Amino acid sequence: MSTTAIVVFTRDLRVHDNPVLAAAAGADHVVPLFVHDEKLAATGFATGPRSRFLAECLADLDAQLRERGAALVRREGDLVAEVARLAHEVDATAVHIAADASAFAVRRQQRLAEALTAQRYELTVHDAVHTVLAAGAITPQGNDHFAVFTPYHRRWADAARRSIATAPHRMRLPPGVSAPESGTAGTSSGVPGGETEARRRAHRWLSDDADRYHDRHDDLAAERGTSRLSPYLHFGCLSALELAAEAGARHTEGADAFVRQLAWRDFHFQVLAARPNSSHEDYRSRADAWRDDPDALQSWQEGQTGIPIVDAGMRQLAAEGWMHNRARLITASFLTKTLYLDWRADAAHFQQHLLDGDIANNQMNWQWVAGTGTDTRPNRVLNPLRQAERYDPTGDYVRRWVPELADLDNPREAHQPWRLGPTALREIGYATPIVDLEAARERFQQHRQVSR
Known part of the structure; x- marks a missing residue:
């Protein structure tokens, strides 16, 4: 038969x-x-x-x-x-x-x-097609999923994995079934899709850059500090299991740090699998009374907040359909804790623009930053100025994505152009800050404390 x-x-x-x-x-x-x-x-x-x-x-x-x-x-x-x-x-x-x-x-x-x-x-x-491990492959005693990453990662690193599946050599369509040849379509982001390109990029990344990942992955201006493989992982053009196996076989500090990021991806997947409603509900509610400020939200979305490191990240997102992970943390913290706006509207904007817009990683990372997810320090606020000084010390990232600041050679001026005065800001055509950072931090702490 x-x-x-x-x-x-x-x-x-x-x-x-x-x-x-x-x-x-x-x-x-x-x-x-x-x-x-x-x-x-x-x-x-x-x-x-x-x-x-x-x-x-x-x-x-x-x-x-x-x-x-x-x-x-x-x-x-x-x-x-x-x-x-x-x-x-x-x-x-x-x-x-x-x-x-x-x-x-x-x-x-x-x-x-x-x-x-x-x-x-x-x-x-x-199971385990989109991830290294299936969602329920490892569980803590007395619970159906891990809510803290570190113990999850310890078990994840030692867990048995399925065998890598062999690509089929020959297949036949049934008689009478036809399939017109697929056309091609260009991308506005300049990032070509497909498994062929994904495997080419993965090979180059592992051969040339993965071993230095631990030193460069938070450097916002580093062109090859991160793999940029996330869109291919999201669409399944790359196997997370195969990528983890090849990177882990290098046995270097950088490659191991990269594999840890794949574990984070699995961690978020298993949280969402256990709590599907966390795609739109707080994993751990803080009873936040989020502010309603459409103008501030629009300024953030358009990269016009007057805080250069935040604006650079948002403009990179609009231009490339991708954003450096450190910039994602900075922009998300600014929106949820500095402006104190609901993470759901903000996550929707990311989901709409990111080529790698993955429900598990996008929504769970947003909640992690907002303090309503799995973060064990829910009230931390990332100061965008200190983040800029640490992860963009030369100001190259800001000057690339905020061209109004391109002529400011001094990194401190590039990160804090309002120090030049209102006249200079008008001359270069850059926005004044829409919020006082210290006052906003105090506002968040007060709101979060009252909400408990």
Whole structure:
């Protein structure tokens, strides 16, 4: 009896170390499927830059599947309905999909299982496709997930991992199934999508830069201080497991520090998997009475706060669809604790603009900074001036992204241009600060104390 397996690609857009594809490849016929889910598009995640990046990822995936004798079938609509319809068309003997952690993904997976069961088709859900470890692979005694990173990381580092899945060599589409060749689309960010580019960049990063990661990862101006692989990890063009294995095999301080960041990624994934509502609710509520200040929010979004290190980060986000992690911490702390605005509106702005806009990492990091998540020091406030002095000591990062300050050679002037006086600020065309930092810190402490 001939067997036909459907591979439902979601955000695992690769052929190497993809357990979903590897499991399906043993069937006589394989239908690789991607559904442009109309419900996901309605959430606002399918923004222009991310849509263009996704288009390149899908084109690259299709090309790699064609090299192996298959092709990517693409449909639009409700994912559950489209998968169920295709399963009936090809009389599928198995349907494979990767597990995910967001409330949206979990509900969709449950609906798919119910729909296929009703049609007497089998759904297999594969863990540890998006992460190094599956969400529930390690748990503390008496709880379903770790709420503190350090003990999680200790267990994570020693935990058994699945084997790296071999990329299939040959696959065949069922008779009568056709897939038009995917087109390509340019990206406004200049970051090309797809597994081919992802693996090229990962190889270069591991060979040339990973060993110095511990020294340079917080240097805002360092062009290659961080890997910039996060968009590829988010869309699954790279395997986090394979990346962790290759980096860990280097046994250097820098590579080990990089692997620790992959553990943070898994940590947030397992928190979200255990508490799906934390994508929009406080993991640990502080009963904050967040301020409502649309003008301040707009100034932050547009990089016009008058605090150069904050504005530089926000302008990098708008220009590249990516932001240095240290800048993410600085801008998030400024918004939630200096301006005391609700992290949810701020997280939505990041989610809309980031190519690597991942629900688990974006939302849980925002809560960590806001003090409503897993941070064990919820009331800490990152002073943007001290952060600038420490992580942009030459002022190069600020001058690059805030061109109004490009001619200020003195780093202190670049970080605190208001010291030049109001006339000079007007001449260079830069905004005056929208808030007094010390007064804002005191306001936050008072609000947070009252809210307890």
